[in-house]
Amino acid sequence: MILHFYIARRFLRAFGIVLAVFIAIILPIDLADQLRNIGPDQGFGPVLELGLLNLPGTLYQLIPLLVLLATLLMFLGLARSSELVVVRAAGRSALRSAAAPMATAFLIGVLAVSVLNPVVAATERRFDITMARYLGTEERTVSISAEGLWLRQGTAEAQTVIRAAASNSDGTHLFGVSFFTFGPDSEMVQRFAAREAELGDGAWILTDAIRWPIQGAPNPQMAATRFDTLTVASTLTREQIRDSFGRPETVPIYDLPGFIRQLDAAGFAALQHRVWLQMELSAPLSFAAMVLIAAGFTMRHTRFGRTGVMVLTAILLGFAMFFIRSFAQVLGESGQLPVLVVAWMPPVAAILLALGFLLHVEDG
Numbered sequence: 308m309i310l311h312f313y314i315a316r317r318f319l320r321a322f323g324i325v326l327a328v329f330i331a332i333i334l335p336i337d338l339a340d341q342l343r344n345i346g347p348d349q350g351f352g353p354v355l356e357l358g359l360l361n362l363p364g365t366l367y368q369l370i371p372l373l374v375l376l377a378t379l380l381m382f383l384g385l386a387r388s389s390e391l392v393v394v395r396a397a398g399r400s401a402l403r404s405a406a407a408p409m410a411t412a413f414l415i416g417v418l419a420v421s422v423l424n425p426v427v428a429a430t431e432r433r434f435d436i437t438m439a440r441y442l443g444t445e446e447r448t449v450s451i452s453a454e455g456l457w458l459r460q461g462t463a464e465a466q467t468v469i470r471a472a473a474s475n476s477d478g479t480h481l482f483g484v485s486f487f488t489f490g491p492d493s494e495m496v497q498r499f500a501a502r503e504a505e506l507g508d509g510a511w512i513l514t515d516a517i518r519w520p521i522q523g524a525p526n527p528q529m530a531a532t533r534f535d536t537l538t539v540a541s542t543l544t545r546e547q548i549r550d551s552f553g554r555p556e557t558v559p560i561y562d563l564p565g566f567i568r569q570l571d572a573a574g575f576a577a578l579q580h581r582v583w584l585q586m587e588l589s590a591p592l593s594f595a596a597m598v599l600i601a602a603g604f605t606m607r608h609t610r611f612g613r614t615g616v617m618v619l620t621a622i623l624l625g626f627a628m629f630f631i632r633s634f635a636q637v638l639g640e641s642g643q644l645p646v647l648v649v650a651w652m653p654p655v656a657a658i659l660l661a662l663g664f665l666l667h668v669e670d671g
Contacts, residue, residue, distance in 0.1 A: 311407040317385070318408040322377035322415070329369060330362070337361055345441045353441055360434040364556065367427045370419055374412050374594045375625040378601035379618055381408065391606060402665060405602040412598045416591025424587060425559035432557045456481070460543045465490055467539075469511075471504070479506040479545050484513070486539060496522045499539060506541060513537040555583035578646070582639040585650030586632075592654035593632065599661035600624050606665070628657045 341357040366373075385391045391404070456478065458469040465488060472483030486499035497520050501513035516537040519527040558566050563584045570577035604621040605614075632653040639649030 314381075314385075314404065314407040315411045317381050318377060318411050321381040321384070322373060325373050325376045325380065326366070329366065329373065333365055334358060334362060337365065344438070349441055353437075357434060357437060357441075360430045360437060363423070363427045363430045364434070367419065367423060367556075370415070370590075371593055371597050371629055372625065374415065375597040375601050375622065378408055378412075378598045379605055379621060382602060382605035383614070383618070386605065402662075404606065405599060405665065408602070409595045409598045412594040413591045416594040420560060420587050420590055425561065428557050428559040431554070435557070458543065460541055465496070469504075480504075486511075486513075490522065494522065496520075498527075499537070501537070504539075506543065506545065509541060511539045511541050513539060555580045560584065560587050578642060579640045581646050582636055582649060585646050586636055589650045589654055592651070592658065593628075596628065596654045596657035596661060597625055599658060599665060600628065603661050603665040628653065 338354055338358040341354045341361070345353060345357070382391070456471045456474050458471075458478070459466065460469070461467050468487045468489070469481070470485045470487075471481035474481050481504040482502070484501050484504040486501075486504075488496045488498070490496045497518060499513060499516055499518050501516035503514040504511045505514075506512075513534070514536055516534045518532045518534065518537065520530050521527050524530045555563070558580070563580060567577040567580050567584070570580065601621045604617040604624075635644065635649040635653050638644045639646050
């Protein structure tokens with residue numbers, strides 16, 4: 308048990324070193340990128356704010372790579388100091404030696420999903436809002452709530468808030484819809500209600516609609532007008548609605564099941580969010596797989612040579628697993644593969660293959 312704790316501490320120390328190096332590399336690059344996005348006129352304060360808000364999300368995506376590099380660094384250090392030789396001479400198999408860093412990586416994955424995921428979701432949302440404020444654009448177009456679907460459109464002179472009881476999968480065909488138009492002084496100008504509303508080129512086409520003039524009308528109900536079809540100008544596009552749902556990574560994992568239910572109730576396809584939820588839940592297994600991949604190529608004494616080739620091979624295989632997992636995620640989001648298969652099969656297959664290779668190379 309003491310040896311397991313020692314190897315786990317070495318792994319955590321290597322992970323900390325790799326994390327610090329990546330922060331030192333990523334942060335200046337991201338600051339330069341944010342400076343280019345918002346321009347130098349804003350000053351360094353906003354640039355630093357955006358860089359710090361974007362940093363957790365960037366590091367969160369790189370945790371599998373950090374785990375892989377930390378494992379390589381740890382086992383190479385143990386091999387150079389001949390500690391691995393001592394461990395093997397004490398009767399410890401390669402698999403038992405890899406158990407401690409594998410369990411530690413799994414715990415890092417659990418902490419990342421349970422603790423870091425909500426932090427990243429909050430910083431990602433804050434980053435989007437802050438960036439929109441500095442660029443002078445609208446930070447939110449679509450909102451999903453228990454009352455239905457809410458959209459916003461318009462310009463600085465007039466804003467229209469749209470509420471729909473249900474929608475099709477991309478938010479361009481609304482049912483049970485109401486339009487509330489506000490003037491530049493934030494007072495309601497008019498209201499529309501319709502059985503259906505479909506987004507066309509630069510306009511909403513309302514079916515079975517009623518218009519109530521609010522501003523300047525002593526009795527809006529008496530002045531109401533009914534239309535079989537009515538056209539209302541729109542500044543929204545199909546792409547804006549789709550992109551404004553919020554990336555799944557901006558929703559904390561604890562809120563994601565409820566958000567998925569709200570999307571289903573509103574009529575939207577929540578497949579992307581379902582895939583993301585399962586991918587997050589399977590992340591600890593992916594981290595453990597990265598440890599086994601790195602261990603299979605570095606748990607050998609340096610006197611055997613070809614250390615550089617073995618390290619490069621481990622890194623390439625780690626990237627290959629990351630690519631396969633990302634490719635499976637795309638297939639899952641497009642509906643070509645079941646959600647559970649794309650989320651859980653790549654890490655399980657990687658663990659089994661790495662485990663077989665480790666047993667074959669180290670234990671014959």
